Amino acid sequence: xxxxxxxxxxxxxxxxxxxxxxxxxxxxxxxxxxxxxxxxxxxxxxxxxxxxxxxxxxxxxxxxxxxxxxxxxxxxxxxxxxxxxxxxxxxxxxxxxxxxxxxxxxxxxxxxxxxxxxxxxxxxxxxxxxxxxxxxxxxxxxxxxxxxxxxxxxxxx
Amino acid sequence: xxxxxxxxxxxxxxxxxxxxxxxxxxxxxxxxxxxxxxxxxxxxxxxxxxxxxxxxxxxxxxxxxxxxxxxxxxxxxxxxxxxxxxxxxxxxxxxxxxxxxxxxxxxxxxxxxxxxxxxxxxxxxxxxxxxxxxxxxxxxxxxxxxxxxxxxxxxxx
DNA sequence: CAAAATCGATTACAGTTGTAAACTAATGTT
DNA sequence: AACATTAGTTTACAACTGTAATCGATTTTG
Numbered sequence: 001x002x003x004x005x006x007x008x009x010x011x012x013x014x015x016x017x018x019x020x021x022x023x024x025x026x027x028x029x030x031x032x033x034x035x036x037x038x039x040x041x042x043x044x045x046x047x048x049x050x051x052x053x054x055x056x057x058x059x060x061x062x063x064x065x066x067x068x069x070x071x072x073x074x075x076x077x078x079x080x081x082x083x084x085x086x087x088x089x090x091x092x093x094x095x096x097x098x099x100x101x102x103x104x105x106x107x108x109x110x111x112x113x114x115x116x117x118x119x120x121x122x123x124x125x126x127x128x129x130x131x132x133x134x135x136x137x138x139x140x141x142x143x144x145x146x147x148x149x150x151x152x153x154x155x156x157x
Numbered sequence: 158x159x160x161x162x163x164x165x166x167x168x169x170x171x172x173x174x175x176x177x178x179x180x181x182x183x184x185x186x187x188x189x190x191x192x193x194x195x196x197x198x199x200x201x202x203x204x205x206x207x208x209x210x211x212x213x214x215x216x217x218x219x220x221x222x223x224x225x226x227x228x229x230x231x232x233x234x235x236x237x238x239x240x241x242x243x244x245x246x247x248x249x250x251x252x253x254x255x256x257x258x259x260x261x262x263x264x265x266x267x268x269x270x271x272x273x274x275x276x277x278x279x280x281x282x283x284x285x286x287x288x289x290x291x292x293x294x295x296x297x298x299x300x301x302x303x304x305x306x307x308x309x310x311x312x313x314x
Numbered sequence: 315c316a317a318a319a320t321c322g323a324t325t326a327c328a329g330t331t332g333t334a335a336a337c338t339a340a341t342g343t344t
Numbered sequence: 345a346a347c348a349t350t351a352g353t354t355t356a357c358a359a360c361t362g363t364a365a366t367c368g369a370t371t372t373t374g
Binding site for chain 4: 032033034048052055056070071072073
Binding site: 016019020023024027028035038039042043082085086088089090092093095096098100101102103104105106107108109110111112113114115116117118119121122123125126128129130132133134135136137138141142143144145146147 | 176185196199242250264266271278280293302
């Protein structure tokens, strides 16, 4: 943490395909192109050239760093998978009315497989949340993109 | 529900811009092009022609239906916003190791504004979840995209 | 009824994404 | 040293996206 600003927001947009590449890098920390290609040839049936394209684009975007080793590169990243996931989900939730976030998370939990420990942690964070829970979540949607403001909208949420 | 098959999965991929249009339709159920354009000119500064393009593409994709009224259309959809959101989030979670889902939801809750009622509902669904909670969530990632299988991976999650 | 406004459809066009072959330089092999 | 392999770079190209102007038909307005 040598004095850099710790920016939580991952600004780079990446595509689904690029995400596949990133997952290999996150899982292995320092990887060669060959290792990435092997994994994704398995999973996605990508030709080596295809994977190379995505790697190249990620380097150009600054998501991957390269360290020369002989004639090849070893790839790595300084963006953590967790930060990236949070950032991606944030963007999705930007498209959802704040009032609906709770229900959306309920749905999410419903269809997920969770461990006892997960449930424990979730209960704990909910306990914390009670401290700053509100009576009614304020809607910040623009008028016309949500019917919260029509009346008090309680029937809808 | 006249005998159609109720398919929960929303297959159509839509873009961010198209999502903006859909939100207007969801908020108002039956809208004219003019109403959609008005909202998005406000929010996104889109020229009328731009919004028209997105509406047209959504119709072509089958996400929007049209009903003629005079020389214009009234747009509507039979995909619910909630189903769409769930479907979108599912796709995102497909990129996340099952073992990490719990922690991801914890993060999501942490940064959301929730009402007391939301928290109530969340606690309730967690209570249900305890019935089918597991000791350890099985990872289904392909090898190389997650280090769960290296050893027992407990230190990572 | 003529003119203006409006609607949906068509066309435009640059940038992004998915998919991959070809090229060039370096490395490993015989 | 010659040849084969491999790595990264360049080029290709169609489909999808964002952004919008234009066009042709129709409706509203004066």
